[in-house]
Amino acid sequence: MEMRAMDDVAMGQDLTPPCPPLAFSLYDSTLLSLCSACSSPLSPPPHQFPSLLPTFPINSHHVHQPSLHYCSSQCSDSDSDLHLSSAEHHLLLLLSQSHPSSYPFSGDTSDLRAALRLLRRFENLNAGCLPERNRVGGLMSNRDELMSRGEDEGNGDVLCRIRGGAKAMAAARRMRDGLDLEFLGECLLEEAVLCLVLTNAVEVQVKLGQGVGVAVYDTTFSWINHSCSPNACYRFLLPEVTQCSGEPRLWITPAATGGSSDEIEVSHNNSVGCLEYGPRIIVRSIKAIKNGEEVSIAYTDLLQPKAMRQSELWLKYRFVCRCRRCIAWPPTYVDQTLEEFSAVNLDYTNLSSDHNFYRDEAIKKLTDYVDDATSEYLLYGNPESCCEKLEKMLAHGLLDEQSEPKEKKSQNIFRLHPLHHLSLSAYTTLASAYKIRATDIFAISPDLNEHQLEAFNMSRLSAGYSLLLASATHHLFLSEFSLVASVANFWTNAGESLLSLARSSVWNSFLNQGFVIPEVSSHPSHKCCKCALVDVFENSFVHSHAQNADFEDISREFLNCMKNITPKVWGFLVRKGCYLKLIKDPIDFRWLGTVKDLEIFDCIAHLGDCDTKRSVSTSEEIFHLGVHCLLYGGFLSSICGGKHSYSTSYIRKILYGDCYPIDI
Template structure:
């Protein structure tokens, strides 16, 4: 049986306090439209003369990433190339119909995550994070199927470069070839959050470890989160356990979950964090008692209940049953939203 994870307060937490330190992502990627204007490592705007990657692929005419500094370039470009991200960009550039979604950030984040993780298999959880692969595929999500095939071809291009034929099509990839890619892409679609700058502009997406991703949704949350954009930190950097005031809790077992069936503890994932990229910090917006579940929102709380439920089901495949959604009659706020 799949263990449903949550995070609970490990101590009494007053309103307006940080619950976590700034957590580094497991994987992150800029939105496709910002690749030429923002740093692919820290998401900051590029200077007039951006820094190219220190490592480049061998395949000709492959799109490149750009960086705000030599530090970001040296930190990120090895993963940029080794993950097959440039080959994916070339593939989508040559065959735009291969993934008509228009934004490749989810595919690139999945490739980066797949490259940085140890050898794994498509469990219901990969690196401790729920994939939702079967749910997404059951509802005929071609985004997963086609995206995974594009990832598979990009990795094949990397391995066979420069002898790989760019004319290879996604349709020629057998379904069983891209099972692992399906699992990791589903993980990204399920767990990634949109990274915003101080103005509220969305820059890209990031996937974080269980310390963040095991925090569940509520339409009446007791916490929120914010991002900080920074170049790779110089040692000593923040340890993930510093100021971490929440603990994992498995609902089926009633105790903190260790490594089991693909579920990993925080300490394991901390070792696999990149250590740079957009960091996220969770902060309390209500007083939280010790042992109480910590929740954030996955959607816009100023939407009527029906719209919130529809969005949560469409993206995450669950129906919210928090106190606000379960209230009968509707809360005053939801009544006001319904009347608009």
């Protein structure tokens, strides 16, 4: 159960053709807005082609309601039969009319519905033969592992979902077959296939990382193992999109075959039983891979520290990662940095292994504080309170209110390293929250200068945090190339935010000098005399075996330009009392060194407001900074997704307007 390269592979090369799914289901939250066959947005009039479903007797009542919706009669014809025959419709109907205690699980039903669809396809292929419970269709179910130790290890939620979900699946299948819903036996088959989905399914992401559902793919993809320092990634194509970079051939093979031509042909035929529609997946190299080298992808967020990654992998997949990054001792620079923080007013300034109590307590308090502040914004719609709390925590640290003052010493203060994973999470939230605040303020009264200026100030801070997030993760990326996909998204977001700020109509009121950044429509306006990013981006960067050297040259040119432009802009993006004011150099984080250098934050001087005397020149520099961020984000995206990726088209549209429509 591992895949290896069949030849030497360059960085940025498709390793598989577009592979169709064995089963795909939308999230509950997208069932009414997307086509259940092709994932396209439903256009008005809504649900023009609902699935045609019969009525079913439930508690002596006849119910007739479409469960899924399609964008066309073709999509309806291709999918509605499986929707009915798999008992997916019956499951939705059953759960909508049953008391919650009947099936003790909560949350989204996409994994249950995907399991029903998968089970139906396996039944059709195997002529009624039941699969083994620990391996179905060549895919590992992990049923015994997931269920044997769950309660002892605090994994009760997973056990409840498997047992309750399997019970609901079995009842839906009995409803489909006209049998009594009351079934007291074991649901081993349903448990096995549901565990298979939980183990092998991946979230289907479209556009810029928008999750729409889950899908299970055959062994060509599902046998690719995890690494926290992977050499490959994957992307999705919607059914109507057929482009992919490079030859549409298979460059990987199961390790056990040793590259045998007969076995490779079997691997090609693994797609028997796959859907003819639904999101297709392509695996792509993000590093050069040698012939016979194992191909790996990431199953979890690589910007999490080791302990969080290991915990998530064990709870969901039941394995302990032993990749290069995880077994490194001392820990890699990235993993060390993602966990660094300081404790102020203790006898020590660095928390070592001798002070695990303080470390564990500090991390718990800091994590809870960040989660609570984020909830203020995401759950309760209060971005202002969220911003105030996160700004305070980042700049001043978190007071340990439970620590006892001793010998007239002050209470402990825990302070995050600027590259700690909680700091990165805070930057992400602040960039979004300030953007929402700007929108809300401007909506109150778009004609009042006072509101325009306040909204503009919020936009400045949003752009500042977006830039800080991109540059901070880029600093980590220089030591761990597998972070390329995350860094590409962050640079793109930063560039979009900066260009939006530079093009704002509020510059007239803010500058009071009549200066406005014009809409950029011509090619030369994006040119930079010091780097070739525009040429690289517009030529879609055709990858070759010399790409490693090309990548280093392009990245070096980009950073040199950023180091020249950013100091001219950074002071304008921060405000009085803002944490951004404490960042000495938002591009080159080598000034931080180790956590010892955080003592600079212990003496927070008066944080004055920004200098607006240079605002006219700053607006132009913001524009050029944004262009650089977007182009570099597009360059990195081309490594992960190829020249036809959605992000590449999206960046073209931001830069050049409607003359470059989005392809995907």
